[in-house]
Amino acid sequence: MPGQISPEQAKALIGTETGISDWHTITQDQVNQFADTTGDHQFIHLDEERAAKETPFGGTIAHGYLTLSMLSMLGAEAGNVRLAGAKITINYGLDKVRFLNPVRIGARIRARFSLLSIEEKNPGQWLLKNQVTVDIDGQDKPAMIAESLSLVVTG
Known part of the structure; x- marks a missing residue:
C-alpha cells in the first residue's frame, strides 16, 4: 500500500488485504542463530539427520516463534497500512496465533496482511489489528495465521 493515509481512510480498508511481503x-x-538466542535447541530444528529419521517433517524445521518474530520485518516490507503523521509504531502484541504447517529449512515464506480493525485508544494513538497469514511457497496450507496488534502514535 503506497503512501500514508488518514485513520478514516484506513477504516475504509477494514476487511481487505493491505500488503504482501516478498x-x-x-x-x-x-x-x-534463533536456537542460540532463545535456548531452544530441540533436535527438530538443528539435527537434519535425526529430524529426517525421527519426525514426520523429513528434515529440520524452523521454530514457530522464528516465523512469528519475522512479522515486524515482513510487515514493514509489505508496505502495510501507514497512518499519516505517524511518529512511531509499537508492537502491541497478539490476540491469536496458530502454527498450522511446519516451515522446512530451505522453504520460502511471505506474509499477507489484512486490516481487521482500527480504533483510537487515546488521542493520537491508533490501535491497528491485522490478520497475518504466512504462506509457504508451493503449499496450500499456510505456516501461520496471527492477529497482530500495532499501536501507531501520530501528531
Whole structure:
C-alpha cells in the first residue's frame, strides 16, 4: 500500500488485504542463530539427520516463534497500512496465533496482511489489528495465521 493515509481512510480498508511481503528463504543458519538466542535447541530444528529419521517433517524445521518474530520485518516490507503523521509504531502484541504447517529449512515464506480493525485508544494513538497469514511457497496450507496488534502514535 503506497503512501500514508488518514485513520478514516484506513477504516475504509477494514476487511481487505493491505500488503504482501516478498518471499524469504529460511536457512539453517537463521534457525541455528534463533536456537542460540532463545535456548531452544530441540533436535527438530538443528539435527537434519535425526529430524529426517525421527519426525514426520523429513528434515529440520524452523521454530514457530522464528516465523512469528519475522512479522515486524515482513510487515514493514509489505508496505502495510501507514497512518499519516505517524511518529512511531509499537508492537502491541497478539490476540491469536496458530502454527498450522511446519516451515522446512530451505522453504520460502511471505506474509499477507489484512486490516481487521482500527480504533483510537487515546488521542493520537491508533490501535491497528491485522490478520497475518504466512504462506509457504508451493503449499496450500499456510505456516501461520496471527492477529497482530500495532499501536501507531501520530501528531
